[in-house]
Amino acid sequence: MTVENALAMAKSLLRDRLSAAKTVVDATAGNGHDTLFLAANTPEDAVVWAFDRQQEALAATARRLAAGGLAGKCRLTLACHSAIAAYLAVPVDAAMFNLGYLPGGDHGFTTRAATTVAALGALTGLLAPGGLITVVAYPGHAAGSEENEAVAAFLAALPQADFTVAAWRMLNQKNMPPILYIIGKTGREAK
Ligand SMILES: C[S@@+](CC[C@H](N)C(=O)[O-])C[C@H]1O[C@@H](n2cnc3c(N)ncnc32)[C@H](O)[C@@H]1O
Structure with a gap:
């Protein structure tokens, strides 16, 4: 194993869980790199929900998925991720x-901070036993620093009986490197 950046590390940790997944979520679709990763690493009949507040982002995601031949399994949703429970009622x-x-x-x-924490609240509520959430936070800009603190406080308060929560970051990188949070729901995954 090599030490990778926070996003690559998140993907390495998720890969195994994705191989038998039915429903997965990209809470921040952006340019679609992560949605494509989720679509490419889940079974053919899995559903990938991707949320973004910007039409421009979803258009870029749609183009990327179409080029990869993976658009069919993805549900691109123009909405704040804090509203996820209005779209999804199945285990994630x-x-x-x-x-x-x-x-x-x-x-x-x-x-x-407020909508990210609300989305994390909704998603931890939907998470299947054995399920995983990764969060890459960027404390290097003002809004990102406040958001990172709110995310860390929310995650630190999750009940230990139900969730395992870890944080990972590079220690020798300049300029406030991103922080990766990993949230696992305890219990066995359904077969
Ligand atoms: C760093 S980018 C995501 C990068 C992306 N995952 C990729 O692979 O290219 C963050 C994205 O979050 C979106 N965003 C911001 N606030 C949001 C919200 N409340 N709900 C959903 N998406 C949001 C932004 O529009 C932006 O596209």
């Missing part, structure tokens, strides 16, 4: 959050 096997703003896009559309 895995979910990814890649926080912040669309690279090259409007920085005003960055994820925010």
Whole structure:
């Protein structure tokens, strides 16, 4: 195993769980790299939900999925991820959050503490036993720092009997490197 950046680390940790997943979520579709990763690493009959507040982001995601021949299993949803429970009522096997703003896009559309924590509340409620959520947070900009603190406080308070929560970050990288949070729901995954 090699030491990778936070996002690559998140993907390495998720891969195994994805191989038998039925329902997975990309909470921040952006340019679609992570949605494509989820679609490519789940069974053919899995459903990948991808949320973003920007039409521009979903259009980029749709193009990427179409080029990869994986659009059919994805449900691209123009909505705040805090509203996820209005769209999904089934157990979620895995979910990814890649926080912040669309690279090259409007920085005003960055994820925010209150809605990110609300989305994490909804998704932890939907998470299947054995399910995993990864969150990559960017404390290097002002809104990101406040958001990271709110995310860490929310996750630290999750009940130990139901969730295992870990944090990972590079220790020798300059400029406030991203932090990866990993949330696992205790219990056995359904066969
Ligand atoms: C860092 S980008 C995600 C990168 C993306 N996963 C990829 O693979 O390219 C963060 C995205 O979160 C979206 N976003 C911001 N606030 C949101 C919210 N409340 N609900 C859903 N998406 C949101 C932004 O529009 C932006 O596209």
